[in-house]
Amino acid sequence: MLETFSNSSDIIAISVVIIGLAILGYLSIKTLITSNLFQKGINLYQAKDFENAEIVFRKVIAINSTNDMVRLLLGDILNQKGQVAEAKALFCEVIDSSPKNPDAYLRLANILMQQEQEVEAKANLVQAKELLQKQRQPERAKKVSLLLDKMTAKLQ
Structure with missing residues (x-):
């Protein structure tokens, strides 16, 4: 046994x-x-x-389904093809799943600027800039800061 x-x-x-x-x-x-x-x-x-x-x-x-870079690149393609709503949805998905990904905020801000939604675009740019600063990417953060300055000047 x-x-x-x-x-x-x-x-x-x-x-x-x-x-x-x-x-x-x-x-x-x-x-x-x-x-x-x-x-x-x-x-x-x-x-x-x-x-x-x-x-x-x-x-x-x-x-x-968790690959953020693929979603960002696919969103870029869809945006170029004029499928803006689908591209925007992909960028928002990346933001939801990876809220510390500055590239998603930058791409979403780009679409929002195309749609003349300056306030929302600016909020996304500010978020991207803050993330880039935290992630020690000062050159990219500086470029975003310059863009924010231009947007602020334009809105005034």
Whole structure:
């Protein structure tokens, strides 16, 4: 009877290891596929093949919905294509999921300026500037500050 218990324990232990390895293998393959697709999307984006880059970025999001950079790049593409509402929604999603991402605020501010929503745009620029300062990116923060100064002068 003691031998039966030992065999059962061995089977359980082996099963746990096999399941763990299967999960690890699945996640590794998913990561590799996502990484390859992401790189393909970047290459297409840099080559200004926005139609195909959009397709690839949407696939990446379907596999890994937490990739902020993909959402930002897809939003840029959609904004260029005139799909402003969808681009704006993507930038807002990034802000909601990663509120310390200054690039999302900058991109949203850009859309808001295009829509002549200066007050909202300015609020997003201020947030981006503060984040850039906290993240020790003084050059980028200075550029945003200059833009804010121009907006303030324009509004007066």
